[in-house]
Amino acid sequence: MPRTTKRPATRMVQLRYLAHARSGDKGNTANVGLIALEPEYYPILEREVTAPRVARHFRGMVSGVERFELPNLAALNFLLHDALDGGGTISLKTDAQGKVYSTALLRMAIPVPTALARRLARA
Amino acid sequence: MTPAAGRTVRVAAGQGFWGDWLEAPVRQVRGGPIDYLMMDYLAEVTMSIMQKQKSRDPAAGYARDFVPLMERILPDLIERGVRVTTNAGGVNPRGCAEAVLAVARKLGLPRRVRVGLVSGDDILGRLDELMARGHDLSDMETGRPLSDIRDRVLSANAYLGMGPIVEALRGRADVVVTGRVTDTGLTLGPIVHEFGWSADDWDKVAAGTVAGHIIECGAQASGGNLLKGWRSVKGLADPGFPIVEASADGTFVVTKHAGTGGVVSVASVTEQLVYEMGDPRDYITPDGVADFTTIRLRQAGRNRVRVSGIHGGPRTPMLKVSIAYFWGYKAVGTLVYAWPEAYDKARAADAVLRHRLSDLGLEFDQILTEFVGVDATHGRLSGPPDPDIPEVQLRVGVRAHERAPVERFTREIAPLVLTGPPSVTGFAGGRPAVEEVVAYWPALIDRREIEPHVRVEILEA
Numbered sequence: 310m311p312r313t314t315k316r317p318a319t320r321m322v323q324l325r326y327l328a329h330a331r332s333g334d335k336g337n338t339a340n341v342g343l344i345a346l347e348p349e350y351y352p353i354l355e356r357e358v359t360a361p362r363v364a365r366h367f368r369g370m371v372s373g374v375e376r377f378e379l380p381n382l383a384a385l386n387f388l389l390h391d392a393l394d395g396g397g398t399i400s401l402k403t404d405a406q407g408k409v410y411s412t413a414l415l416r417m418a419i420p421v422p423t424a425l426a427r428r429l430a431r432a
Numbered sequence: 433m434t435p436a437a438g439r440t441v442r443v444a445a446g447q448g449f450w451g452d453w454l455e456a457p458v459r460q461v462r463g464g465p466i467d468y469l470m471m472d473y474l475a476e477v478t479m480s481i482m483q484k485q486k487s488r489d490p491a492a493g494y495a496r497d498f499v500p501l502m503e504r505i506l507p508d509l510i511e512r513g514v515r516v517t518t519n520a521g522g523v524n525p526r527g528c529a530e531a532v533l534a535v536a537r538k539l540g541l542p543r544r545v546r547v548g549l550v551s552g553d554d555i556l557g558r559l560d561e562l563m564a565r566g567h568d569l570s571d572m573e574t575g576r577p578l579s580d581i582r583d584r585v586l587s588a589n590a591y592l593g594m595g596p597i598v599e600a601l602r603g604r605a606d607v608v609v610t611g612r613v614t615d616t617g618l619t620l621g622p623i624v625h626e627f628g629w630s631a632d633d634w635d636k637v638a639a640g641t642v643a644g645h646i647i648e649c650g651a652q653a654s655g656g657n658l659l660k661g662w663r664s665v666k667g668l669a670d671p672g673f674p675i676v677e678a679s680a681d682g683t684f685v686v687t688k689h690a691g692t693g694g695v696v697s698v699a700s701v702t703e704q705l706v707y708e709m710g711d712p713r714d715y716i717t718p719d720g721v722a723d724f725t726t727i728r729l730r731q732a733g734r735n736r737v738r739v740s741g742i743h744g745g746p747r748t749p750m751l752k753v754s755i756a757y758f759w760g761y762k763a764v765g766t767l768v769y770a771w772p773e774a775y776d777k778a779r780a781a782d783a784v785l786r787h788r789l790s791d792l793g794l795e796f797d798q799i800l801t802e803f804v805g806v807d808a809t810h811g812r813l814s815g816p817p818d819p820d821i822p823e824v825q826l827r828v829g830v831r832a833h834e835r836a837p838v839e840r841f842t843r844e845i846a847p848l849v850l851t852g853p854p855s856v857t858g859f860a861g862g863r864p865a866v867e868e869v870v871a872y873w874p875a876l877i878d879r880r881e882i883e884p885h886v887r888v889e890i891l892e893a
Contacts, residue, residue, distance in 0.1 A: 329660035329699065333708030336573045336874070342706020344699070346660065370811050377712050379725050381741075382702050386709050394800060397872050398477055399759060401800040401829030403808040411659070413810040 319420035326429045327421070328354060330411035337396035339371075339407030341414045344384040351383040357419035363387055366417045387414070440677040440685075441626040443619050443643070447471040448650025450478055450495050456650060456673045457501055461508045463689035466675060468622040469509070471518040472615040472648050473498065479612060480756030480870045482522035483556070483587040493524030499531045502607070503539065509606065510541050516607040517597055517618040523587060525551055529609045529891055536893035545893040548600025550610035552886035555753065555877075556588045562881060569753060569875040578875065584758040586870060590882045591752045593718030594640075595631070597621030603890040612754060616644030616717050623678045631719070638722035638744020639682035641715070645722075646686055646704055646739070647674040653686065653704035654735075655694025660703070667693020672735075683740040685732060696735040718752075718879070721745040751882050755873035760797070761838040762831035763866050765845035766804075768858030771822045777853040778803055778826040784852045785828060788844055794837040802827045825858065831869060838866050 324330075324343070327350045332341045343358060345351040360376040367374065372391035379386060393407050394400040404410065421429075444466040446457030450473040460469055473495040486493030498520035509516065521528040529549040536545035555562065559582070563569065569578035569588075578585070589612035598621050600608040608621075620640035623629070629636045646653050653674040655665045672692025678684040688696050705724060709715075712724035721744055728741035769777040782801045789799070802808040804825035806817045817824070830841045842864045849856055 329703065331657070331659065331703040331707050335708060335710060336872070340706070340709050342703070342709055344660075344702050344706065366813070370813075377709075379706075379712050381725055381727055382705060382729065384702060384706055386706055386712055388710065394798065398869050399762075399831065399871050401762060401764065401798060401831060403802055403804065403827065409809045413813050416810065416813050 318423060320423050320426035321418040322421045322426050322429060323416060323418050324358070325415040327419075328415065330415055332407050332409065332411035334393060334396055334407040337391050337393050339389045339392040339410040341387045341389065341411045342384055343387065343414060344382065348383045351380065353419070353421055354385055355380070358385060358417070360387070363414065363417070366414070367392070438679075440679055441468070441623055442466045442675055442677050443468040443470050443622055443647070444675040445470055445647035445650050445673045447473060448648065448652060449473065449475055450497070452650050453671075454497070454501070458505055459670075459689070459692070460673055460675070461505050461512065461514055463672075463692065466514055467626070469514055469516045470618045470622070470647065471498070471516065471520060472618060473518065473520045474522065474612060474615075476754060476872045477756050477870050479523055479587040479589055479754060482524070483756070486524050491524075491527050494522040494528035495520040498528065499535060502532050503535045506536055506539055506545065507541060510543065510545065515601065515605070515622070517621055518608070519610045519613045519615075519618060521550070521609045521611045523554060523589070523611060525549055525609050525611045532607055532609065533891055533893045541893075545607065546603075546605050547891045547893070548603060548605030548608040549889045549891055550592065550596040550600060550608065550613065550886070552596075552882065553589045553592050553610070553612040555590055555882070556585070559585065559588055562877070567877055567881065569755065569877065572874045572876060578755070578873070581757045581873065586756045586758060588753060588755045590877060591718055591754065592882070592886060593617045593747075594621035594624055595719075596886050596888045598625045599888045600890065601625040603888065605890055614717050615648035616641045617719060619644030619647060619676060620719060627678075627680045632746070634720050634744040634746055635742060636682040637720040639684065639742040640678065641717050641719060641722045641744070642705075642724070642727060642739065642742050643676040643678060643684050645715070646701055647676055649704060649707065650674070651694060652707065653701055654688050654696050655700055658695070658700050658703060660699040665695050669693060682742065683738065686737045686739060687735055696737055698729045698731050698737055701729055701737045701739070716748060718747065720747045749879060750876040751879045753875040753877050755875060756870050757873055759869040759871040760831060760833035761835045761866050762829060762869050763838050763842050763864045764827060764829040765842065765864040766825055766827045766858065767845065767848060767856050768823055768825050769853065770855040770857065771820065774821050774824040774855070775803060775806055775817050777855060778824040780853045781826055781848050781856070782828065785844060785848060789841065792840060794840055796830045796832045796837055796841075798831050800829045835866065842866060
């Protein structure tokens with residue numbers, strides 16, 4: 310069957326293929342530092358991984374999200390508020406200090422240019 | 433002191449927290465040239481644990497591991513001229529310093545050991561006076577005044593910066609023992625001392641602070657817990673802990689000893705830089721404010737990362753205070769359910785347990801259920817589990833201000849084995865323990881209330 314629709318310019322790709330991350334805690338707030346695996350991915354992260362989208366990704370798990378940019382490190386820093394069931398010693402969670410919240414963010418998918426998506430799939 | 437051009441000061445991390453790898457400081461001292469061994473022992477509620485130990489034994493209240501460690505490495509330190517900065521003193525830095533002196537005497541070293549003792553951070557005994565004079569010490573996160581929990585406070589310590597460490601080093605201390613000095617101050621102090629930097633040279637203070645932040649969690653900057661390319665990180669059985677080679681111009685290199693495992697790369701340093709980060713332009717310490725958006729990293733050889741470009745701003749008029757208070761009790765119980773339908777069985781067991789807790793009229797501040805293997809770390813983001821999942825651990829935690837409901841909860845786990853859903857095991861550990869919960873209360877105080885009380889003494893073995 311001949312293609313009639315124009316191919317989309319982007320494909321959805323999970324952040325794990327574009328970034329690495331580390332997280333920690335400050336009281337009941339978890340932070341996630343999201344770092345581009347290659348510097349050239351950073352502008353895509355900056356454009357697509359917005360605070361509102363991250364808040365949507367974590368809906369029901371956090372009360373609010375703040376984002377800070379560190380282009381010098383090809384990194385974004387997210388503060389996830391009320392993410393830790395009270396945090397510190399009060400929290401009953403397995404991940405009371407938010408150590409692996411970082412990997413939960415890496416589940417999020419963002420649109421990336423198709424050519425790059427293909428390259429990432431081959432790697 | 434005028435450092436020769438091109439001279440570097442090498443500060444090596446020996447411990448990233450109280451309980452870190454015991455071999456690390458020994459290998460840092462013996463594995464190659466360093467000038468300072470920096471050891472951070474204090475996390476947010478560590479002080480309260482130490483306060484509790486001190487209330488039972490006035491000679492306790494510090495990181496006890498530090499003393500046998502000194503017994504092991506003091507001869508090397510003296511022979512090599514390596515000096516130590518540590519906050520192992522906890523709530524009893526004097527007791528810790530005296531224990532180090534006793535070890536030094538016992539070892540019969542070729543010269544007398546000088547221990548710098550920093551005190552004045554402990555404000556537990558001054559709280560009422562400070563509050564009476566209008567310092568409400570409210571919780572930085574919630575805004576609640578300290579008076580809400582005053583009768584439950586277990587420890588209260590102001591975070592001190594590098595100042596007293598520099599003073600102790602100027603007094604020719606071989607080992608500087610402090611209470612609640614910031615993690616970063618333990619690295620910044622030696623660098624400022626060696627290069628004679630001015631305390632208000634804000635860019636340099638920020639640079640030394642960033643250096644301290646990079647190495648304060650030990651191997652977490654040199655390949656430990658590194659996500660990027662984790663399979664290719666070799667030699668983690670013998671990880672090289674990070675070392676800062678600082679230059680007088682405020683730039684520095686992060687590296688590790690030759691022949692050790694792990695890796696120092698732009699990725700490993702970046703992951704540590706973003707750890708526990710807030711607003712990157714506003715990294716506040718007692719010594720100044722560092723702007724993390726100015727940091728430049730460059731791989732400058734194998735296991736060498738050059739760090740430059742750092743800007744900073746003036747220190748704030750306030751110091752952070754770390755207060756720990758008694759909150760209540762908690763307990764966590766677990767059981768393991770096996771295939772088939774493991775997740776459904778675990779969920780049914782949770783429902784039975786909650787029904788019983790409710791029928792007993794027990795009141796909790798929180799009951800939290802997690803299904804380990806299904807949702808414990810990523811919550812609903814994990815999606816539905818594999819219907820054929822081989823086993824699921826049911827993990828239920830409760831907390832309450834009173835002990836009684838938590839105590840009763842711990843007796844409701846085992847009965848599920850014979851009175852609940854089938855295919856259940858994993859109860860070898862017996863009844864869950866009731867834990868006391870000590871909570872953290874971060875506050876701010878005018879530094880003029882603290883600084884006049886800070887004392888630096890030099891004690892000799």
